[in-house]
Amino acid sequence: MTTNSPTRLRWTDLVQLGSPPIHGIAELPGSLADVVGLIESVIGRRSHSSRRRVPSAGLGYPYEILLATDDFDALAVVDLAQRNVRTADPDRFRDTDEGYVCLLVGRPWLSMRKYGPRGYLYHLIDSGHALFDLALLGSQTDDPPVTIPPSARDRIHGKVLGIGRIRLRQSATSLPCWRLVVTDAHQMQVGRTAFEELALNIVPQSSTPVPVVFDTSGSLDVRACLDALQVRTSASTFIRAPHPGISTAIDDGLAWGRAMIAQLGLPEPGVTVVGGPDCATPIPQGDLLAALAGQYHLVDAQAFLVFSVGAGEADHIDDGRQALLLAIGVVGQAVYLAAAAKGVGVTGVGGISPEFWNAALPQGQHALYLMALGTAAPHADKPDALMQGGHP
């Protein structure tokens, strides 16, 4: 990890790789393989595929997953892209019956380097999508929720957005693609450039950071959500053909999403259905392309869920707004899964011209994120960000 924040680029920044030292590489031991396997099954890649179970504005993971032992003395990073677990304490992650504490740590810079300040919004929405899925791993328990002891705070780099315990489900899974990488404790959270460090200075610091506890999914039908996860994907292009499942997908998705945000203790964002069979206030067809910031692959969607928040008083992003943006991602993931379960095409849409959508919302609400629903064109490739028509 590069922790210094130079104001001028140094020659050593160019000539040194900056990778952490690797002291050893091994297979994941049983209990760690179990927990990592569970995390991969909800937010990782599908086996033999580059497709992930969670959507993302910028395709990557603008967050990091950490595991901790109960006493927080030992920490490990679960790198879902590289498929390795980095730790300085491999022996502390050998065997346990209890599972591990899991932390979701935001990395806004990974979105902001592509999208500028709006990337901060996207990293929270992306993280909300992941929170929904991680909560599916929680088990009903009377244990008090886990918290980070003050002594561990300085050893965790970045803002912890979520925390929960992931318990073992089965005995000794082997995860052949994954490796345990032994490294130095202070270099475990790799990949942070000096620019990422600098960007932290503009991110609002809370005096009382309270991560969302994702220990359990409450009364949700976890089996139905996990089944839908197997087929969740973003529609690349919509075609003009009415889909009979849209209303049910919206109703189910909003019901699942609201149940989950209540369980997670998050506030409810504004949600307005625009277009679709039951809604009277569609965007005029002539304005739709502009409202979608020129994304022509989305214009034949039949309904749009518009997520919004009140304009609010504060000039900056505060804890309340952070919670609302996470909640938007949580409900967004629920809608993705409900749509997948019904075969309805769906995609999250962050590239919008808000003024068109604001006009369809209750007074004072500001549109931030959409879910487009409709009939997906079969076998169409999602336009890459570099392609004509790719999302901005």
Ligand SMILES: Cc1cc2nc3c(=O)[nH]c(=O)nc-3n(C[C@H](O)[C@H](O)[C@H](O)COP(=O)(O)O)c2cc1C
């Ligand atoms: C916050 C957010 C914003 C997104 N914005 C857009 C968008 O503006 N246009 C679009 O076509 N897709 C958008 N997507 C969908 C992503 O492009 C999609 O998740 C990504 O390409 C990965 O594909 P997959 O969801 O099929 O795994 C967005 C997703 C998220 C979570």
